[in-house]
Structure formats: structure tokens, C-alpha cells
Amino acid sequence: xxxxxxxxxxxxxxxxxxxxxxxxxxxxxxxxxxxxxxxxxxxxxxxxxxxxxxxxxxxxxxxxxxxxxxxxxxxxxxxxxxxxxxxxxxxxxxxxxxxxxxxxxxxxxxxxxxx
DNA sequence: TACCTGACGGGCC
DNA sequence: GGGCCCGCCAGGT
Numbered sequence: 001x002x003x004x005x006x007x008x009x010x011x012x013x014x015x016x017x018x019x020x021x022x023x024x025x026x027x028x029x030x031x032x033x034x035x036x037x038x039x040x041x042x043x044x045x046x047x048x049x050x051x052x053x054x055x056x057x058x059x060x061x062x063x064x065x066x067x068x069x070x071x072x073x074x075x076x077x078x079x080x081x082x083x084x085x086x087x088x089x090x091x092x093x094x095x096x097x098x099x100x101x102x103x104x105x106x107x108x109x110x111x112x113x114x115x
Numbered sequence: 116t117a118c119c120t121g122a123c124g125g126g127c128c
Numbered sequence: 129g130g131g132c133c134c135g136c137c138a139g140g141t
Binding site: 028033039040041042043044045046047048064065066067071072075076 | 121122123124125
Binding site for chain 3: 010033038039040041042043044047048050051
């Protein structure tokens with residue numbers, strides 16, 4: 001896992017990292033961005049998520065939240081509630097569109113992937 | 116072709 | 129402590 005070939009597109013790398021997020025865990029755009037080497041590419045990560053519909057393997061974008069643990073992109077899901085529904089189903093408590101114990105459920109790709 | 120917006124983050128005032 | 133601004137890259141209009 002991880003170690004996405006530099007030949008791959010940024011999006012593909014992002015998808016790979018996001019797919020690497022274990023169930024019941026969540027990560028942040030900045031963490032993923034840093035994992036791929038794009039420190040200030042948090043925006044780009046979110047943008048990539050916007051194109052996740054293009055990815056063959058579904059990207060668990062619902063496991064990706066902003067630095068505040070808030071489901072900023074939930075509005076982009078088919079059923080608006082799909083995002084928190086999936087998170088709750090995976091054991092992630094979501095209240096007020098934000099992840100509870102975010103720091104506890106936070107999954108750092110940079111650390112886990114040993115970049 | 117050019118301008119603007121966009122699922123963010125961090126720094127500065 | 130809170131609010132504002134800038135920076136990143138890409139895609140759509």
C-alpha cells in the first residue's frame with residue numbers, strides 16, 4: 001500500500017491514501033495532502049474528492065473531514081446524510097455534522113504509511 | 116484564452 | 129481569543 005508511483009496522477013495518489021483509511025477511522029484533507037507531499041494542497045485533496053465519482057474503486061470520502069473534524073463535504077454526497085450515515089455505521093459518532101473524538105479516531109496517513 | 120470558484124490550512128492582525 | 133487574508137492547483141464557465 002502507499003508508495004504510489006510518482007507516475008500516478010495526484011488524484012490517484014489521493015484516492016489510494018483515502019482508501020487506505022481503515023474502517024471506523026477518519027482523516028483530514030491536510031493529512032492526506034501532507035501524505036502525498038502537497039502540504040498546502042488540502043484544497044486540491046478536497047477537489048480530488050469532488051472527482052472521486054470518476055474513480056473506479058469507490059473512495060471513502062466520508063472518512064475524510066476537515067481539520068475541525070467537520071463533515072464539510074457532506075453536501076456533495078448523493079444523499080446528504082449518506083456521509084454521516086456511513087460514518088455512524090462504521091462506528092464513528094457524528095453529531096452536528098462533525099466527528100466526535102475526532103482526534104481519537106483521527107488516522108494519520110503520513111504516520112501509518114510511514115512516509 | 117482568461118477569470119473565478121472551490122470538499123482547506125495556516126499565518127497574521 | 130476571534131476574525132481576516134493569503135497560498136495551493138485544477139477544473140468549469
